[in-house]
Structure formats: C-alpha cells, structure tokens
Amino acid sequence: MADRGASELSLPENWPAATPDPFLLLNRMGCFVWDLDTGLMHMDAAAYEIFDVLPEEYDNHPETLTGRIPRAESLHLDGVISQAMKKGRSHYGTYFRVRLRNGSLRWTHSTGFIKRDAAGRPRSIHGIVRDATEELSDSTALEERERQHASRRWQTGIVQSTTAALSHARTVQDILDVLKQKHGLGHLGAAHLVMGLVENGRIRVISEGPVDPFERHTLILRFDEPYPMPEVIRTLSPRFVETPQEYADSYPQLWPDVRRVGVTSGAYLPLIAQGRPIGALGLLYCGRTGFDEADRSLLVALGSSIAQNLQRAMFYEQEKDLAEGLQHAMLPRSIPGVPGADIAVRYRSAAVGRDVGGDWYDVVALPGGRVGVVIGDVQGHDTHAAAVMGQLRIVLRAYAAEGHNPAAVMARASVFLHELDTDRFATCLYAEVDLMTGVVQVVRAGHLDPLIRLVDGSCHRVPVDGGLPIGLSAEFGALEYPVRTLSLEQGQMLVLCTDGLVEHPGSDFDDGMHALAEAVAKGPRDVEALADLLCGSADERGGEDDVALLLLNRRGLGAAQSGGRFRQHVAPGDPESLAEARRMIRTAVRAWGAGADAGEIELVTDELITNALIHTDGSAVVTLRVLTGAQRRLRVEVEDTSSALPRRRDATRSEQSGRGLLLVDVLCDVWGVEARGTGKCVWCEFVVRG
Incomplete structure (x- = not known):
C-alpha cells in the first residue's frame, strides 16, 4: 500500500526548488506535499523558515514538527484535518501557533487541498503555510482569537x-x-x-x-x-x-x-x-x-x-x-402467620444488570405446630430462570404440604426439575421447624449453610452435609439427601439467605459468611428491622446477583399441642443419621412433657429402627406424634419397605438377638403392626403421665 501510494504521488520536477517562488516568498508562504500513504511530508525552503527549522533537522515526518506546535493547538490542527477527510471535504484551513527557537510564538495559517483517488479515499494533501503575524498583530484581535480557541477546547x-x-x-x-x-x-x-x-x-x-x-x-x-x-x-x-x-x-x-x-x-x-x-x-x-x-x-x-x-x-x-415484576409475581404474595414464630422475608434484585434472577423464599405452614421454610436460587439471570423458579417453588410447597419428610421433599423436587424441559439446576435449603419442640430438620442441596443467632446475640454458621443441587442429583442418581437435626431454643433465630447477600466482587466467600454473621449478631432483635438492615447493606454495596433472605425467630408455643409430629429418615449403614434420630427423639420427648419416660421411649424407638435396618434392605422412617383424647399419648411409628411381619420368639441364653419385641412389649403401653402399600409400619404408644 505504501509503495503504491508513493508511486502515485506526483511531485513537480526538482521539487522543492532551490529558489522559492517570488510570489510565495513575498507573502511569506511556504509549500508542502503530504503523502498520506507513506506518512511523509515534503516542504520547501519557505516552509522551513516559517517553522524555523533547518533542512538537516527535518526528516520528512510531520511528527518531527509536533514539538514546534503547542499541544492543544496541535490537537486542534489534527482535528480540523481529520474532520475534513472524514466528511469528504476537499479543502481545510485553520490558524495555529509555532514556537520559534528563541521560545516566542508565531501565528501561522495553513490551507490544504485534499486529493482523493477514484474511490474517494484521501491519498495526499497539497497545501501552503504562511506567517499570519501581521493580520493578527492587533492585540485585541489576538486575545479574542486565543479566547475563542481556549473556549472551543474547553467546551470540547x-x-x-x-x-x-x-x-x-x-x-x-x-x-x-x-x-x-x-x-x-x-x-x-x-x-x-x-x-x-x-x-x-x-x-x-x-x-x-x-x-x-x-x-x-x-x-x-x-x-x-x-x-x-x-x-x-x-x-x-x-x-x-x-x-x-x-x-x-x-x-x-x-x-x-x-x-x-x-x-x-x-x-x-x-x-x-x-x-x-x-x-x-x-x-x-x-x-x-x-x-x-x-x-x-x-x-x-x-x-x-x-x-x-x-x-x-x-x-x-x-x-x-x-423483570422485577415477573420475579415478584413468582414469589409468595404474603407469608402465612405462624403461631410461635416471628418470620421476615426479603427479596432484592441485583443493583447491577437488568436481568431477572431465580432467587426465592417460601414459608409453608404444616400441621402440629410445624413450619417449613425454603430458600433457593435457580441457575441463571433471565426470565427462564424466573419461570423455573416459580414452578419449583410450587412443587416444593406441594411436597412439603403432603407431609413428606425434608429429604423426600428435596429428592422429589430434584426429580421434577430433571424431568422438566430445562437445562437449569437450582441450589436450595429446606428446613422443617417444630415450634413446639424446637427441633429443626435441615436438608441442603448445594446451597449456603444456615446461620443461628443465639439468645445472647452471638451468631454462628451451622455446617450441614449437603447433596447435589436440585436437578443434578436426579441426573446423577444421587437422591439420598442427608438430614441434619438442630435444636432451636426459644429466642434463637434461624437465618437463611442466597449468595447475593454474601458474595461480592473481590471478596472471599468465607469472609462474606463471617461478615454476615457479625452483621446479624450486631443487628436488632426484631426480625423485620434486621431484615431491612441486612438488605440495606446489600443495596449500598451493589452487586450482580439477586438477594433472598428469610429470618425465623422462635418464640415457642408454650404447652404441648395435640397433633404435634416429627419425622426423621434413617439410611442403612449411616450411623450419623441414626444418631440424629436419637437426638431428635430425646429433644421431642422432653419438649412434649414426657421427660420421665424419655429413656424408655428412646430405647424402644431405637430397637424398632434397628430391627428395620437389620431385617430389611432399605431405609427406615421414624415418626413421633402426640395424640390427645381421654389420655395424652405419644405414638412412635417406624416404617420400612418390607412386607414381612415381625414375630416374637423366645431367645436362648446364648443367642444375641430375639429379645427386641419382648422389650417393646414390656416397656410400651400398646404396640402393633400395620400393612402399608410399599411395606409396613411398626408402631407403639406411651401414655404421657408427666
């Protein structure tokens, strides 16, 4: 390109002439030809004089002259030439100053003719540069022109x-x-x-x-x-x-x-x-x-x-x-009033970005003084994420209301999302809180751990073993969700949130969780005021993710209520889940006023669970409930997937088993077996005398 451009540029023979044109010389004008392809600009002797440079100081590159022109005016000159070429003009003209060897400034004026090829592309500029000192010698005119130049530069x-x-x-x-x-x-x-x-x-x-x-x-x-x-x-x-x-x-x-x-x-x-x-x-x-x-x-x-x-x-x-309207339409319009608990929920859309997110919360009132609380986040930030979130929220609510235990609720929701026509997955945490006993069963699917604020105001993160996110667990056949049993005393608060409240650019996740725990600890005791404080901090910080928050403060229900119920899934070969079931039994029995019989009830329930795990191939589900009538009773049910009924037998002194049902028969007031569609249920009841 440069060689072709150089060959097309035609200069007069012996240009520049050793003797300048008398007319140009008399008018203190110099000539130049600027080859735009090669970038070289040739000047005659008069032009050298106007710029106050010697021929040996100039290498035909216009950049060499930049030091002779004040920066602001150099930018102005470049802008005039660039605009003329961009807008297809054939001429341009402008005033600018040149700094001489002695440091003084000389006003000059340059006029150029832009030559273009057949396609209209500028190829060279032929022009003159002249000394404009005399026409701008009047100090008032000079000051006015300088003021106009400064004003234009300032406005630009x-x-x-x-x-x-x-x-x-x-x-x-x-x-x-x-x-x-x-x-x-x-x-x-x-x-x-x-x-x-x-x-x-x-x-x-x-x-x-x-x-x-x-x-x-x-x-x-x-x-x-x-x-x-x-x-x-x-x-x-x-x-x-x-x-x-x-x-x-x-x-x-x-x-x-x-x-x-x-x-x-x-x-x-x-x-x-x-x-x-x-x-x-x-x-x-x-x-x-x-x-x-x-x-x-x-x-x-x-x-x-x-x-x-x-x-x-x-x-x-x-x-x-x-997006925000769609998101809010997918969230619950209101949360149910739950006796024995103060609950606050908040949703904030991202401060940065316009896409809707898939964050959600939900509160499900359950029988027997229980409540299910949900926090979750569907992958992605678009209307599809919001649509998936809405469907998933309804499904989780339905499974919880049907009475499924937390692990089953999460597993069924994962299967639903996997079968849905979407490639999205979701993280979620579901907690079932018995407000009468304070027992909390938590299931986590790839989501953040919960936090608990104690009565003394301190707050800590509660590690919960979790499974894969909803949708992925069904895809990979990992539907066994571990259940963590917690104890929430009266006056303690459960804190659930999505990662938008914890993560922000440049911060570490653990640091974010620690900062959240500190904010909860220092915040007000009222759940509504604390929710406003936490979301207000997130609004000030900004971020690219939505925020969902759920706070539950347990006030307790006082006296035990009829219909109180608690369920726990116990997986085979999982000693931790068996230990969780034992802790749940112990806590529930004390809370229901049967503390005098706690040891016997725990022993019988443990025997029934052990029998189910040893003599069947699947897991067991243990349910405790309070029954009222002429007498107040505590009923224990252990379900398994085997249809084989248990039988009593007399064990010899050398045998290590065979005494379980005898123990059950002696310690409980009544027991029996019920056939279920997928197996059986062994139950027993204790009259609560406390």
Missing part, C-alpha cells in the same frame, strides 16, 4: 467528558445526574436543564436546576401545545431562542416563567434515536444571548449522543421493571 473537553460519563449511565435519572453535575452541561453556561420524555402520546417534562423554571417540578405537555419542546419534537429540528424578546414573541405562555428566573436565551434539542423522537433537551441560559454556528453544531452533536444513551436507559428501565 466538557462534551467529551460528558459523553464518556453518559456511557456508564443505566437509568434516566443517571443521565440527568450526569448532565447537571459539576463537570456536565451546567458548565457550558446553562443555568437550568429541562428534559422532556415522550410517554404515551404526551411529553413528560422534568426540570433540573437551582430554581425550578416552571414552579412545578414535572409537567405533562401535548404535542400541539405552543412550547419549544413540543415544537422540536414535531419538527425534529433544534430551536435556538436567542433573546428575551424572542421568548416573549414566540412563546408568550412560557415567557412569564422564563422572565421570573432570569432566563435570556435557550437551546432546545430534539432527542432522536433510530429515526424517531424519544424526547427533547432544553438548556436555559441567564445573561447570555445568541448562539454562533460553532455553539449550535456542538450542542446538536451532543444532543445526538444524549439521545442514544437516553434510549438505552429507557430500554434498561423497561426491561428491569418487567
């Missing part, structure tokens, strides 16, 4: 910085904040900023400034009203009102307000995006009249930039409103 800098700031604005209010900030349009001399947005066939006008020029902060205008904004939106052309008299003559209805705040001129710009008006911008000036051509071009160009960013912000707000 304001426009560039404003345009850069607008690129980061996400909402309409963000754009207004950028335009009225210290380095925004206010420093172009405008005392007031007025923006009109086209909405539903009307113009909603918002005013910003030290004084409201309309006495009301917001106005609604029709397109046919006699005001500047409707006019520029109708005509798609800017309107410059240059004097107070023009305001009074053209817009008599607006003139009283304008005169009241001292406005003397105004520039109204249509904001056009994709060929249609989306609004208008008004800049009102106090103490200034008239707009020259440069002012008008500058403001019109800026209006175009504002329009593009404004449209992006309007799309952002529309999509965000739609």
Whole structure:
C-alpha cells in the first residue's frame, strides 16, 4: 500500500526548488506535499523558515514538527484535518501557533487541498503555510482569537467528558445526574436543564436546576401545545431562542416563567434515536444571548449522543421493571402467620444488570405446630430462570404440604426439575421447624449453610452435609439427601439467605459468611428491622446477583399441642443419621412433657429402627406424634419397605438377638403392626403421665 501510494504521488520536477517562488516568498508562504500513504511530508525552503527549522533537522515526518506546535493547538490542527477527510471535504484551513527557537510564538495559517483517488479515499494533501503575524498583530484581535480557541477546547473537553460519563449511565435519572453535575452541561453556561420524555402520546417534562423554571417540578405537555419542546419534537429540528424578546414573541405562555428566573436565551434539542423522537433537551441560559454556528453544531452533536444513551436507559428501565415484576409475581404474595414464630422475608434484585434472577423464599405452614421454610436460587439471570423458579417453588410447597419428610421433599423436587424441559439446576435449603419442640430438620442441596443467632446475640454458621443441587442429583442418581437435626431454643433465630447477600466482587466467600454473621449478631432483635438492615447493606454495596433472605425467630408455643409430629429418615449403614434420630427423639420427648419416660421411649424407638435396618434392605422412617383424647399419648411409628411381619420368639441364653419385641412389649403401653402399600409400619404408644 505504501509503495503504491508513493508511486502515485506526483511531485513537480526538482521539487522543492532551490529558489522559492517570488510570489510565495513575498507573502511569506511556504509549500508542502503530504503523502498520506507513506506518512511523509515534503516542504520547501519557505516552509522551513516559517517553522524555523533547518533542512538537516527535518526528516520528512510531520511528527518531527509536533514539538514546534503547542499541544492543544496541535490537537486542534489534527482535528480540523481529520474532520475534513472524514466528511469528504476537499479543502481545510485553520490558524495555529509555532514556537520559534528563541521560545516566542508565531501565528501561522495553513490551507490544504485534499486529493482523493477514484474511490474517494484521501491519498495526499497539497497545501501552503504562511506567517499570519501581521493580520493578527492587533492585540485585541489576538486575545479574542486565543479566547475563542481556549473556549472551543474547553467546551470540547466538557462534551467529551460528558459523553464518556453518559456511557456508564443505566437509568434516566443517571443521565440527568450526569448532565447537571459539576463537570456536565451546567458548565457550558446553562443555568437550568429541562428534559422532556415522550410517554404515551404526551411529553413528560422534568426540570433540573437551582430554581425550578416552571414552579412545578414535572409537567405533562401535548404535542400541539405552543412550547419549544413540543415544537422540536414535531419538527425534529433544534430551536435556538436567542433573546428575551424572542421568548416573549414566540412563546408568550412560557415567557412569564422564563422572565421570573432570569432566563435570556435557550437551546432546545430534539432527542432522536433510530429515526424517531424519544424526547427533547432544553438548556436555559441567564445573561447570555445568541448562539454562533460553532455553539449550535456542538450542542446538536451532543444532543445526538444524549439521545442514544437516553434510549438505552429507557430500554434498561423497561426491561428491569418487567423483570422485577415477573420475579415478584413468582414469589409468595404474603407469608402465612405462624403461631410461635416471628418470620421476615426479603427479596432484592441485583443493583447491577437488568436481568431477572431465580432467587426465592417460601414459608409453608404444616400441621402440629410445624413450619417449613425454603430458600433457593435457580441457575441463571433471565426470565427462564424466573419461570423455573416459580414452578419449583410450587412443587416444593406441594411436597412439603403432603407431609413428606425434608429429604423426600428435596429428592422429589430434584426429580421434577430433571424431568422438566430445562437445562437449569437450582441450589436450595429446606428446613422443617417444630415450634413446639424446637427441633429443626435441615436438608441442603448445594446451597449456603444456615446461620443461628443465639439468645445472647452471638451468631454462628451451622455446617450441614449437603447433596447435589436440585436437578443434578436426579441426573446423577444421587437422591439420598442427608438430614441434619438442630435444636432451636426459644429466642434463637434461624437465618437463611442466597449468595447475593454474601458474595461480592473481590471478596472471599468465607469472609462474606463471617461478615454476615457479625452483621446479624450486631443487628436488632426484631426480625423485620434486621431484615431491612441486612438488605440495606446489600443495596449500598451493589452487586450482580439477586438477594433472598428469610429470618425465623422462635418464640415457642408454650404447652404441648395435640397433633404435634416429627419425622426423621434413617439410611442403612449411616450411623450419623441414626444418631440424629436419637437426638431428635430425646429433644421431642422432653419438649412434649414426657421427660420421665424419655429413656424408655428412646430405647424402644431405637430397637424398632434397628430391627428395620437389620431385617430389611432399605431405609427406615421414624415418626413421633402426640395424640390427645381421654389420655395424652405419644405414638412412635417406624416404617420400612418390607412386607414381612415381625414375630416374637423366645431367645436362648446364648443367642444375641430375639429379645427386641419382648422389650417393646414390656416397656410400651400398646404396640402393633400395620400393612402399608410399599411395606409396613411398626408402631407403639406411651401414655404421657408427666
């Protein structure tokens, strides 16, 4: 390319001549030819003199002359030449100063002719440069020209910085904040900023400034009203009102307000995006009249930039409103009142980004003074994630209300999501809280561990062995979810949340959990106030993820209630689950007022569970419930998947088994066996005498 360009550039023979052209010399003019392909610029002797350089100091590269021209004026000269080439012009001309060897500055003027090829691409510039000292010798004219140059550079800098700031604005209010900030349009001399947005066939006008020029902060205008904004939106052309008299003559209805705040001129710009008006911008000036051509071009160009960013912000707000509306529609409209507990829930959409998330919470009232609480997060940030979340929330609620134990609820939900036509998975934590006993059964599917705040105000994270996220556990055949049994005393609080409350850019996950525990410990005891505090901190920090939060403070139910029930899944070959079942039995029996018989009840229940695990191939499900009637009784049920009924036998002294049912028969008041569709249930009852 460079070689071809060099060969096409035709210079006069023996150019530059040893003796300059007398006409050019008399007018203190020099010539140059700039090859745009090679980047080389050839100058004659007069040009050397004007730039005050020696031939041996110049290597035909224009960059060598950069040091001779003040930086600001060098940028201005480059801008003039670039604009002429981009807009297809054939000529350009501009003034600039050259720094001489003695340090003084000389005014010069350059005019160039841009030669283009057949395709219209600029290939070279032929021009002259001349000494303009005499024509600018008058000090007043020189100062005025310097002032104009400085003003243009200053205004250009304001426009560039404003345009850069607008690129980061996400909402309409963000754009207004950028335009009225210290380095925004206010420093172009405008005392007031007025923006009109086209909405539903009307113009909603918002005013910003030290004084409201309309006495009301917001106005609604029709397109046919006699005001500047409707006019520029109708005509798609800017309107410059240059004097107070023009305001009074053209817009008599607006003139009283304008005169009241001292406005003397105004520039109204249509904001056009994709060929249609989306609004208008008004800049009102106090103490200034008239707009020259440069002012008008500058403001019109800026209006175009504002329009593009404004449209992006309007799309952002529309999509965000739609996303948040969909998200909130998928969440429970209200949570049920649960006797014995104070519960607070919160959802906050991401501060950054406009996509909807899949975070959710739920509260399910269960029989017998129990409540199920759920916190979860579907993979992704889009409407599909929200749709999956809505379906999954309903399914989890249905399985919990049907009476399934927490492990079964999570496993069934995983199968449902796996069979759903989606590639999404979800993390989830489900806790079933018996508010009468304080026993909490927790199942975790790839989600964050819960936190518990104690009565003394301290707060700690509770590690819970978890399974795979919902959907993935069904895909990989890992549906056995371990159950962790906790004890929640009266006055203690259970804290469940999604990772948006813990994780943020540049932070470690463990540090985030520690910070959350500290915030809960230092926060108020009231669940509503604490929820507001935690979500307020998340709002201030910002982030790219949604936040869901659920707080449950146990107040207790006082006396034992009829219908109290507790269930625990015990897996074969899992001593930890058997130990959890024993702890659950011990805690429930004490809470139900049967502490005097706690040892016997625990022994009998342990025997029934052990028999189920030893004599069947599957797991066991143990259920404790309180029955009321003529006598208050505690019923223990152990279910397994075998249809073979247990039988009593007399064990010899040397045998190590065979005495279990005899022990059951002696210690409990009554026992029996019920056939179930998938196996059997061995049950026993104890009369509560305490």
